[in-house]
Amino acid sequence: AQSVSQHNHHVILSEAASLELGCNYSYGGTVNLFWYVQYPGQHLQLLLKYFSGDPLVKGIKGFEAEFIKSKFSFNLRKPSVQWSDTAEYFCAVNALGGKLIFGQGTELSVKP
Amino acid sequence: AAGVIQSPRHLIKEKRETATLKCYPIPRHDTVYWYQQGPGQDPQFLISFYEKMQSDKGSIPDRFSAQQFSDYHSELNMSSLELGDSALYFCASSPRLQGPEGGYTFGSGTRLTVV
Numbered sequence: 538a539q540s541v542s543q544h545n546h547h548v549i550l551s552e553a554a555s556l557e558l559g560c561n562y563s564y565g566g567t568v569n570l571f572w573y574v575q576y577p578g579q580h581l582q583l584l585l586k587y588f589s590g591d592p593l594v595k596g597i598k599g600f601e602a603e604f605i606k607s608k609f610s611f612n613l614r615k616p617s618v619q620w621s622d623t624a625e626y627f628c629a630v631n632a633l634g635g636k637l638i639f640g641q642g643t644e645l646s647v648k649p
Numbered sequence: 650a651a652g653v654i655q656s657p658r659h660l661i662k663e664k665r666e667t668a669t670l671k672c673y674p675i676p677r678h679d680t681v682y683w684y685q686q687g688p689g690q691d692p693q694f695l696i697s698f699y700e701k702m703q704s705d706k707g708s709i710p711d712r713f714s715a716q717q718f719s720d721y722h723s724e725l726n727m728s729s730l731e732l733g734d735s736a737l738y739f740c741a742s743s744p745r746l747q748g749p750e751g752g753y754t755f756g757s758g759t760r761l762t763v764v
Contacts, residue, residue: 580739580757581692627691634705635743635753636682639691 539564539632543640550618551648558613558643560628570611571629571637572602581627587611598622620649651675653742653756661762662730670725670759674742680704681723683715686737686758695738698723699745730763737761 544559562568572584585596592604602613611628628640654673662668674681683695685708694707698717709715712730717723721742727734739758 580737581755583753634697634699635680636694636697636705636707637684637692637741637753638694642691 539630539638541628541630541638541640543626543628543643545643546641547644547646549646549648552620553617554647556613556615556618556622556645558626558628558645560611560613560640561609562611562628562630563609564630564632569631570602570604571631572596572600572611572613573627573629573639575625575627575642577624584613584626618645618647620647623647653740653754655738655740655756655759657759658757659760659762661764663764664730664732666730666763668727668730668761670727670738670761671722672725672740672742672756673722674740675754678742678744679721680743680745681717681721682741682743682753683709683723683725684739684741686739687733688736690736692739695725727761732763735761735763 540563542561570587573581574584575581584600585594587594587604595601600615604611623646626643629637631637656671680699682697684692685695686692695709696715697705701717713727715725737758737760739756741753741755743753
């Protein structure tokens, strides 16, 4: 069965620090990978996605992620975080029929 | 651009009551996916519909049922509500079971509180 694992439950950073959130997936076939952000009390918003091609994908708000097939990983990065990046971040993989399998989420707190 | 519309935005029900949540997909999207996100939890897939037929089923309790209508909107019916059903319920739509490849967009969700 497909599964997604996020390494960090809660990350606390100061503004301007660099961010890397880990995500590993388990799936034997071709995968499409996603990172979503959820601001407090709001719905999920797509940050970026990987379907094929260049394994380094750039998303909105300065986020990027790198797909490393050999490691089954899709880590999210941002060189310099802002207070407004405080949110919960979910890694996801899509399964047959289009449903998404989510990781447990990483809560990011950025201190001003 | 039109987005996925969910109603109501907030709903408060008592235990053992019933609730109906609605999801209106993006125009020309014929596939709807329902998810449940409990407090502090990751979203869990409940059920999906394609062309008015159930296409997939996840961790949906037997007390819940859902359907998709001829205009492609979907309704999630929840009966005998329990405190543990308190969660954010959101839906997504796409064309033809394409899921995220087809322009998957999430609605804002319905926050259900069972008291």
